Amino acid sequence: MKILVTGATGIVGRHVVDQLVQAGVSVRALTRNPAAAQLPPQVEVVEGDLTAPAGMAAALEGVEQMYLFSVADSAREVVTLARQAGVRRIVVLSAASVTAGLHTNPVEQAVEESGMEWTHVRPCGFMTNMLQIWAPSIRAERVVRYPFADEPMNLIHEADIAAVAVAALLEDGHHGRAYTLTGPGLVTVREQVAAIAEALGEPVRYEEVSRERARELMKAQGGFAAESADLMLGFVEYGGEAAGGADGYAEQDWSALMRVWPDVEQVTGRAPRGYAEWARDHLADFR
Incomplete structure (x- = not known):
């Protein structure tokens, strides 16, 4: 199993990478600047940019699961390339404001229409x-x-966002779910x-x-x-x-953003x- 983590040097992405490494999974991390990534040595760090998906073919090769940082403008192209490369499961970092109906997320929509397994992770602030x-x-x-x-x-603590994303990447039973995450x-x-x-x-x-x-x-x-x-x-x-x-x-x-949602505990088995x-x-x- 090889998992691609996009936004790998971001606030949540770093935790996703670390938790996947702790789980013993083969991780490939996508970043614009591999030389400055400072990720664990066992992680395969590759250069790439979600806003320029044409250059992502190599990063997607051999990948089965993907953690997708939301970049709306290029979402459909990225998702199409992932499907063509053989990715079967995508976890999207979205936002609780989508649950609240304040806006929609075109990345969520692109993934849902792809035919792949999908899970949306929607954290609050x-x-x-x-x-x-x-x-x-x-x-x-x-x-x-x-x-x-x-x-x-x-x-919410960024490590809890990552924990839910990692569970959705590694475990079955999360397909078609949108998790709203709060502290x-x-x-x-x-x-x-x-x-x-x-x-x-x-x-x-x-x-x-x-x-x-x-x-x-x-x-x-x-x-x-x-x-x-x-x-x-x-x-x-x-x-x-x-x-x-x-x-x-x-x-x-x-x-909807002023209530405590149970999703972190339901997915991870522990309170946020x-x-x-x-x-x-x-x-x-x-x-």
Whole structure:
């Protein structure tokens, strides 16, 4: 058995690779820059880009299962090449917002129409998203500046997303399923900051700021923070359209994302990791 992991150096992809290696599976990892991949030595690392599927033929050769990072524009071409290469099972990294009906995912649609076995993994917000936004100010000042102090969020540990994906790749019985993945409970920004402080063993100050001020700070930070600011703070909806309500979310129904789903435990046999565990796992990033 050989499994191709696309997005192999990403937040979830690295965990998928590591967990497959631990399971004793032959793994081929697709990345744009193999020299910088820093994956386990037993992994076959190949160069490739999902946005340029014509160059993926070699990466797909001999592959039976595939973990597919969602790239909408080239999805149908990638899926067609996979089917032609003999891939029989695909697990798609999608999003819980699809379950909520906030948008559709053309990658899901392409895979469903392919005739191959498929499973969709739909996580809610990543706990790690805030790492990239908050870590610089925590390291420099031991402070977090962000709005929504006491509004509950549904967040998930990236290792749990990978665990469900790996189960769907290796086990039978997951074909035709879409798993919505959440953590064990809702958590507020204030509680997240407190969990990080507890992991550090040092005070971390929380300063609630307006959405507008948070947007300024994130845009100035650059990188992921700047790119995701408008969506995370509610200035745009999924799909990039301007948000309709005064708070940025009024025109969308988020109720499906505000409940705890049982899918992680049903698939893996254990409860999902909580935010405090995530904070401990990422302690070095905050130091």
